[in-house]
Amino acid sequence: MLLALFRITLLLICIYTARHYWFTLNRLFSRQRHPYVDIGTASWPAITVVIAAHNEEAVVADILRALLEVDYPQDRLAIVPVNDRSTDRTREIIDGYVEQYPRIKPFHRIAGKPGKAAALKDAMELVETEIVLIFDADYVPGKALIRQLVAPFFDPEVGAVMGRVVPLNVGKKLLTRMLDLERSGGYQVDQQARMNLHMVPQYGGTVAGVRKSALDEIGGWNEKSLAEDTDLTYRLLLAGWKTAYENRAECYEEVPESWPVRVRQIMRWAKGHNQAMTSYMFRTASSSGLNWYERLDGVLLLGVYLMGPVLVVGWLLAVVLFYTGVEIGGGLTVLALGAFTTLGNFAAFFEIAAAARLDGSRERIRLLPLTLFGFTVSLVSVSRAAWQQLQGVLFGEADLVWNKTERSRTAPVLEDARLPALEESH
């Protein structure tokens, strides 16, 4: 029994290892698909930019100012800051901008279910356009970003678009430097490889857009979801809509600067992702409307946060089996185990190194060995999240509570002359 479980664990680890290598090698050596990147001239449609803001007094002014300066026809751009039950100065700051710029149409939400999906669901009442772009309040869009995110919607099959997020507060701490590398791997390699291979790029919930008719078709935002982005990706996919990833639609974000914040963030992501997995894994695997590679990638993407506990279980089983003297298998198993310990462990790091190279980073790649530390923290966090969810299932303890990621920014970044993306506008 234990041996069978160990072999299954090993098989899963090998599959995900192969996946990492496949994506990385594709990104390094295959033809890159950027089908919408050249659309610079077009009859740009009317759009609404929705900004999700819950207690964002430190950052909300930055994004409002940045959006007022973007290179998009002003008469076709509506800005809707969604002040979701804020108890700080968020409302006051937004209203100050509304006085100066009446085309900002605020949505002050004073009650209702907590969570981003619930807030977005309520805010859709104000949206009159077919294309909706979503930003979290701590993001700082560059001048060209809006056009880059809208361009894929000229493809009638595209239901959602995802841009690339780039950490802004990289140099602050060891954690921010780790997250910078991790984000590079996730976007520069993972997301772009999925785009190249016609697989399932993931809608990420911010620096993103959604087609309103597609959203309406699938029943709107799912307020019961902890990860409305993953949830939306799969509901669109199953309804025949595609998510497009735009690697060159880049936007700065603020990453967590303290480990407790990071742990809470990744635990929320893990729980939301696992929640989506239970809802959509079977439907994705059995969907007749998807290609086999979409189904395979869709299922593996849903299981990605489960690999933490799987790895922990694998390690524990390996120790138990070793000390109980159980023969762990024939040559193939030993070979798989050997391959994993020599290569598999490093697949994710290979991916990050490739991403750093593609980004043209020179020195930061030296930090790669330290990402092992961040990896360990993530491993423990997602395993803990999975355990809590399992407890919820076994003992009926509901633990699906949405926690906002705390911001570290204390001053506006738009006044920072060193900010590369905004040099042009100042």
Place this chain on the structure above:
Amino acid sequence: MASWGPIALTAVTASLLALPVAPALFELQKRRDAAPLTVSRHSGRTENFAESFQSRLEPLLPELERCRAKNEVTRISIDGLEALLVGRDDFNFSHEDIGPVEAIMLAHPTIVPAGCEVSVDLYAASTLELGAGAIVRAALSIGDVTLCENSSVLRWLHSRGNVRLRCGSAVKGRLSAEEWIALSGSCRFLRVSAPEIVTADDIPAPGRVSQRKAIEGHNLHSEYAASAARRHRVRGDFVLPAGETLNGDIIATGEVRIGAGAQLRGSIKSYKDVVIEDDASVNGSIVGEKSLRLGRRSYAAGPIMAERGVVIDGESRIGEPDCPTTISSASVEIAAGCRIHGTIWAREQGSIES
């Protein structure tokens, strides 16, 4: 031996473990690459290089005017840019006259002599003509520009007026004009942008391009491309029969063919090829994962994206004067007599049928 063996083993193991971590700790301490990654700074407009060049040369314009008034040639340096200001109208682009400069500013209407190679950027305050076989690195012209037979621009060319490319000429980077661009047979290009781009066997006379009569019946707005039109999902090929009209978007896993004279009021997405037959029209965008062919006298509002190649037959029209659009593909081949409003992006090769 036995006493220091374990210590040595521990020390060696610790050293081996520390080896890969040492550069990491060094970088963590020194922070040599700790700035945020640089994200896209501009909108990717075709005119970006020309605008940047213009802004660098702006302070020299009064001096160029002075040179013109005095009919003289002056060398000048500003912010590290070495420029040659030419106020004479008989400048002949000899290597001795040019010398080690990065830019030449020309005050008078100028003809780059046939066969001449100019390896610096040009600023022309008036009209500019490249003689047959001439090669220029890059040029910004306030007046009209003509590229004579087999001449070429290596990086970018922008005109505040119009640009004519005669037979066999080429712009190997970005080509843009604020009025119109006329491309003759066998011309080659990569990226072209103007309110109006025409292709012709012969070069039209000035003013003739803008006065061309619009093709009747294609006045629908390209906002179909981002509308909530009804979706028709098709497994396999899709054919809209000749002469018929369909409202809605077509998404097909096979080839999409719009029959002769048919009209699609919506957009197209095909996993394979797209064929728009003669006299047909599409009032939205066209996205093909392989190639796209637009037949004679066809119309598309755009944008048009085909991952492998686009072929546009004669007398077709893409975009509208008030709704310019984009054609993007690895290769773009256009026949004579077409009219395009907006931008053509040929990532590998763009050409006009000879």
